[in-house]
Amino acid sequence: LRPRADASGKYSAIIEASKEILKQNDRGGYTIPAKGLYPYQWNWDSALVALGWASLDETRAWEELEKLLSAQWNDGMVPHIVFHQPSPTYFPGPEIWGSVESPRGSTGITQPPVAAISVRRLFESAHDKELALKTATELFPKLLAWHRWFYKARDPEGTGLVATLHPWESGMDNSPAWDEALERVPVAKLPPYERRDLGHVNSAMRPRKEEYDRYLTLVYLFRDADYDLKKLYNLSTFRVTDLCTNSILHRANLDLQWLARQIGRDDADQEIATWIARTQVAFNSLYDPAAQIYKCRDQLTGQMIDASTSAGFLPLFARVADTAQAAALAATLERWLKKVRYGVPSCDPTDARFEPLRYWRGPVWAIVNWMITDGLRAYGYDALAETVELHTLELVEQHGIYEYFDPVTGAGAGGSYFSWTAAMCLAWIL
Ligand code: 9YW
Numbered sequence: 044l045r046p047r048a049d050a051s052g053k054y055s056a057i058i059e060a061s062k063e064i065l066k067q068n069d070r071g072g073y074t075i076p077a078k079g080l081y082p083y084q085w086n087w088d089s090a091l092v093a094l095g096w097a098s099l100d101e102t103r104a105w106e107e108l109e110k111l112l113s114a115q116w117n118d119g120m121v122p123h124i125v126f127h128q129p130s131p132t133y134f135p136g137p138e139i140w141g142s143v144e145s146p147r148g149s150t151g152i153t154q155p156p157v158a159a160i161s162v163r164r165l166f167e168s169a170h171d172k173e174l175a176l177k178t179a180t181e182l183f184p185k186l187l188a189w190h191r192w193f194y195k196a197r198d199p200e201g202t203g204l205v206a207t208l209h210p211w212e213s214g215m216d217n218s219p220a221w222d223e224a225l226e227r228v229p230v231a232k233l234p235p236y237e238r239r240d241l242g243h244v245n246s247a248m249r250p251r252k253e254e255y256d257r258y259l260t261l262v263y264l265f266r267d268a269d270y271d272l273k274k275l276y277n278l279s280t281f282r283v284t285d286l287c288t289n290s291i292l293h294r295a296n297l298d299l300q301w302l303a304r305q306i307g308r309d310d311a312d313q314e315i316a317t318w319i320a321r322t323q324v325a326f327n328s329l330y331d332p333a334a335q336i337y338k339c340r341d342q343l344t345g346q347m348i349d350a351s352t353s354a355g356f357l358p359l360f361a362r363v364a365d366t367a368q369a370a371a372l373a374a375t376l377e378r379w380l381k382k383v384r385y386g387v388p389s390c391d392p393t394d395a396r397f398e399p400l401r402y403w404r405g406p407v408w409a410i411v412n413w414m415i416t417d418g419l420r421a422y423g424y425d426a427l428a429e430t431v432e433l434h435t436l437e438l439v440e441q442h443g444i445y446e447y448f449d450p451v452t453g454a455g456a457g458g459s460y461f462s463w464t465a466a467m468c469l470a471w472i473l
Contacts, residue, residue, distance in 0.1 A: 049472045057439055058472055061465035062099055064444055065092065068462045069103075072110040073127060077446065077458035080243040082130035086111060086123050087214055087291075088463050090157035091410055095466025097165055098473040104165055105178045108158055112185040114149050118272055119192030121158070121185075122149035123211060134239040135262060151270035152212045155291040156193065159186045163298035166305065180306045186299055187311055193292055194318065196272035203321030204329070205292060206342055207285040208275055209261050210254070213354075215287055215403040217250035218389070219396040220339045220350040227343075228280045231260040248400050248456050257281075283348070284340040286329065290357035291414075293322045297362065326363040335371040351375075351391040352403075353411045359418025369422040376415075376427060383450035385434045387412055392450065399449045400456055406447035409435050409467040416471075432471055439468055 049058065068074045073084040074092045081088075089111045096104035114125040126137040126148045140150045162179055169175035197205035210216045210225060233256060240249055250258075261281055268274040276282070300315040302308075329337045331347065336355035339348045356372055358364045364372060382392040383399075390397045390405050399405040412435045419428035438448045438455070444464045445455030 054436065054440075054468075054472045057436065057444075057468050060444060061095065061468045064460045064462060064465040065095055065099065065469075067460065070127065072106045073125070074107060074462050076463065077461050079132050080240065080446075080458040082128075082132050083136075084111060084114075084125040084127060086121060086125075086154035087157045087410075090161045091413075091463045091470075092466045093161045094164060095462070095469040097168060098469045101165070101169060101171055102174065105174065108161060108165075108182060109178065111158065112182055112189075115185055115189065116149075118196070119188040120151075120153050120196070120272070121156070121189045123152050123154040124150045132239055132243070134237060135259065139259075139262060140266065150211075151265055152209045153189075153193075154212060155214050155288045156186075156189060156295050157291055158182075159190070159295035159299040159302065160291070162186065163302055166302065176306065179302060183299075183302060183306060183308055183311075186295075186302075187315075190292065190296060190299065190315075190318070192272070196276060199273075199276060201321070203318075203323075203325030204284045204289050204340075206276065206282050207288050208279040208282055209265075210258060210281070213283075213285040213287055215285075215352070215354060215389070216258075217254050217401070218350070218352050218354070218403040219394065220285075220348050220352050220354070221281075221283065222350070222396070223348070224281055224283055224341045224343070225254060225257050228257040228260055230256045231263060233259055233263070244457055249402060280343075282342040284329065284342055286337050286339050286352075286354040286357055289322070289326070289329075290354070290361035290363070293319070293326070293361040293363060296322070323363055326358060326361070329358075330364075330368055332371075335375045337372075350396070351394065353387050353389045353408070353415070356387070356415045356418065357411075359422060360414040362418075362421060364422070366422075369424070373419065373422075373424045373427055376419075376431075380430065385438055385448060385450045385453055386431050387415055388450040389447075399451045400454075402447070402457070405450060406456060407435070407438065407450045408447050409439070409464040413467040413470060436468065436471065439464065444468070 075082050076085050076088045089107050093104045093107040115121050166175045166179050193205045207213050210221045296315055296318050303311045331338045336351050337358050380386045385407050388405050389403050397405045412431050416428040416431050438453055442455035446457030446461045
């Protein structure tokens with residue numbers, strides 16, 4: 044184990060501020076990402092935020108995951124947003140997502156499945172072992188059902204890599220990796236709508252109208268099909284192999300297998316092992332040796348997507364890179380870090396599409412850095428991991444606990460008092 048980053052009390056201000064943010068954003072059993080901008084429970088935010096709660100209140104950390112998984116659909120899917128209480132500050136809310144056939148209090152798409160990773164971490168670090176065993180045992184079948192859903196709904200051909208059907212499912216909404224695939228989505232005649240995000244954040248830091256029109260086109264298409272998992276896979280005019288989702292799912296399977304052994308669910312071992320073995324091989328098809336990074340794939344054209352993004356480093360978090368691939372990724376990351384003041388930019392800073400302030404097209408995100416540093420350390424790149432970690436803590440210290448940061452100037456952007464940024468600080472420091 045590494046010594047606590049805070050051995051000298053250097054980060055006590057960040058720790059206090061981070062704890063305060065989680066408390067302020069607590070809505071009783073779940074944490075909103077940020078007041079106003081994101082007033083509901085977001086899936087992967089919550090799973091990561093649970094890691095922050097762990098250092099404050101273990102019971103509350105477990106609750107976060109229980110609450111998220113309580114919104115699981117009968118088919119196993121865990122939705123990307125759960126609408127626990129109505130809120131006028133976010134669009135599209137339940138009034139858009141709900142349908143007569145499915146008046147559910149959630150969206151009908153998912154997000155990267157971080158939950159099993161968090162359950163393992165909470166379980167390993169638990170002081171209250173009894174609570175950990177009890178809760179992990181209760182959550183295990185739900186996690187297993189969700190992962191099964193991924194393979195059934197999103198990999199019906201059994202390739203070992205699952206499909207993402209909406210940019211919102213990737214968690215990296217307007218990544219340059221989605222530009223071409225999204226451009227091909229024919230925009231439907233949409234009912235007029237108002238972008239509430241633009242009431243909270245400068246439009247220069249958010250996705251553009253062209254993107255939002257297509258995000259909504261896909262939502263209406265899915266809703267009209269009543270979110271039927273079989274229909275959606277064939278119907279969606281956007282279908283990609285996302286590195287973020289697949290890296291997280293694979294890592295989550297490793298952690299789920301570990302958990303199965305801890306809680307005496309050895310009966311699930313074989314099924315999880317089959318997923319793991321298949322994906323381990325399939326990931327090689329996403330590695331681009333010329334660019335020295337992994338790339339996403341457009342499933343509708345079959346083409347590898349020509350965009351290097353921070354998701355390209357996440358196979359380290361998944362542990363699917365071999366030694367040579369890991370060395371290449373570390374070298375690529377070093378090159379990127381020479382081009383910006385703070386790492387890790389969400390898009391290759393030498394790419395013409397790089398925009399330092401626009402959401403997933405350039406800014407630094409603490410959660411991605413947390414996953415990348417975990418991966419780098421697993422492959423022995425400790426010094427590089429330390430650099431990325433220190434960059435993030437410096438950003439937070441100097442600019443505040445923002446949603447994301449400009450990699451060139453360090454300016455904080457998007458939402459402020461942001462839960463998962465706070466949680467990652469706690470997970471790193473404590
Ligand atoms: C939106 C909450 C979410 C994250 C996503 C991020 C953003 C919401 O905020 O999406 O309306 O665009 O892209 O990853 O879960 O923090």
